[in-house]
Amino acid sequence: METQPQQAAPILEVAWMRFAQLDAMSLERSKIHLRLRRWIAALGILTTLFAILSQLFGESLTPLFGWVLKFFFILTPIAASILAAYVSQFYSTGDWLVTRAGAEEILKEIYAYRTILQNTPTRRIWLEEKLGEIQRSVFRGMNGEMILKPYKGPLPPPPRFDPKYPDSDPGFNDLTGDEYFRFRLENQLSWHIREINRRQKERTRLKVYILIAGGLGALFAALGQPLTMWVALAAAFSAAFIGWQELRSLDSVVRNYSKVVLELNILFDHWKNLEGEERNQTEFYKTVRSTEDILWGQNVEYIKAMQEALRDSDLEEEASLVNRVIKEQRDSDRRFREGIADAVSDFTRESMLETEQTLTESFKSALGTLAEEASSDLVQAELAAMKEAAQDVMENIAERIGGLSSSIKAIKEEFEGVEISGNTPPSVLNDLMSRYPKTTDAKG
Numbered sequence: 001m002e003t004q005p006q007q008a009a010p011i012l013e014v015a016w017m018r019f020a021q022l023d024a025m026s027l028e029r030s031k032i033h034l035r036l037r038r039w040i041a042a043l044g045i046l047t048t049l050f051a052i053l054s055q056l057f058g059e060s061l062t063p064l065f066g067w068v069l070k071f072f073f074i075l076t077p078i079a080a081s082i083l084a085a086y087v088s089q090f091y092s093t094g095d096w097l098v099t100r101a102g103a104e105e106i107l108k109e110i111y112a113y114r115t116i117l118q119n120t121p122t123r124r125i126w127l128e129e130k131l132g133e134i135q136r137s138v139f140r141g142m143n144g145e146m147i148l149k150p151y152k153g154p155l156p157p158p159p160r161f162d163p164k165y166p167d168s169d170p171g172f173n174d175l176t177g178d179e180y181f182r183f184r185l186e187n188q189l190s191w192h193i194r195e196i197n198r199r200q201k202e203r204t205r206l207k208v209y210i211l212i213a214g215g216l217g218a219l220f221a222a223l224g225q226p227l228t229m230w231v232a233l234a235a236a237f238s239a240a241f242i243g244w245q246e247l248r249s250l251d252s253v254v255r256n257y258s259k260v261v262l263e264l265n266i267l268f269d270h271w272k273n274l275e276g277e278e279r280n281q282t283e284f285y286k287t288v289r290s291t292e293d294i295l296w297g298q299n300v301e302y303i304k305a306m307q308e309a310l311r312d313s314d315l316e317e318e319a320s321l322v323n324r325v326i327k328e329q330r331d332s333d334r335r336f337r338e339g340i341a342d343a344v345s346d347f348t349r350e351s352m353l354e355t356e357q358t359l360t361e362s363f364k365s366a367l368g369t370l371a372e373e374a375s376s377d378l379v380q381a382e383l384a385a386m387k388e389a390a391q392d393v394m395e396n397i398a399e400r401i402g403g404l405s406s407s408i409k410a411i412k413e414e415f416e417g418v419e420i421s422g423n424t425p426p427s428v429l430n431d432l433m434s435r436y437p438k439t440t441d442a443k444g
Helices: 010-057 063-090 095-114 123-141 177-223 230-248 250-273 281-312 320-374 377-414 426-435
Strands: none
Touching: 010 063, 010 095, 010 123, 010 230, 095 123, 095 281, 177 230, 177 250, 177 281, 230 250, 230 281, 250 281
């Protein structure tokens, strides 16, 4: 099976771009996290060192050097707490592990597209759907905050895919069995062998450091004064090395990579043992499936181990100083705001009580003045005059109403048999109108 030159499929460019974005973010966040954790461990050791130096030499130093030593003794735990609080706030979720899982899953689907599905007409649609599912999964894993930086480098991204090396995958062509074996299986086998040896050296080195620090602590304790205080520094080194070993989860990683190396070696040996036509499509697809399953299983186990390490590596103790200060600041702000509210409420209540008392006194005063004026001779005389005038008016009205009623009654009796209509003679109507009683009220 010979590889034929072919034009890069747009969906492959999209897939490599998404892989590059997730891969770059995972590497960047992982490096920053490890760098910050190194600084936290170093500052913890320096805090113990400055405490010992301040105790032993604080009084014998010049005022300037004594002040500098005291300054660093105070600064180092504060700086360690600030860094610990920062890491706890922005790196405790292990979002780089989520993006790492997404990148590796995209890589798995890219190889399936270029191998097993190379003769499937709908593989473009299949890969597009897979990319959508993976990105949604990453989005959910990052708590709905998928903040990615744009990638502007070459595709596939170096250094994993570097065109300078002959065994580097070009990334866009369909693969034969031998090409997949060389670009994927053999490449991953070599990488895991190198990585497991590097992790083993790191694990051995940390264990030696822990033993040395523990031995020095025991030696300082046995020798007694003036070396007894240095036992604390040895303990600080031991704690830092143990914490780093737990954070790196070296035991789990070495076991995980060992299993991958074993399984890939078996596949490597099997493919190498095939001759000529035995390396057919069936064996090719079988090798692809087995390799991708092994690598994906390793990736899942690695992420799981690192997430457990992050959970076990608690930064609350290191961050306690800053967290306590922040809590006190928030409590102080809450007390201040409550004090302001209480002051406003007290002032308002006092003002309202004062206003109520003033208005009540004013009302009582006005009521008393009104009562005094109402009982005076002048007011009583005015009220009597008003009463008499009202009675005269009522009597006049009653007389006028009585006269008007009797006149209307006489007119009714006189003209009782007369029909008032359009045929009534004018002389009768004029007589009727002249007999109707007149009033002095203004018209209109």
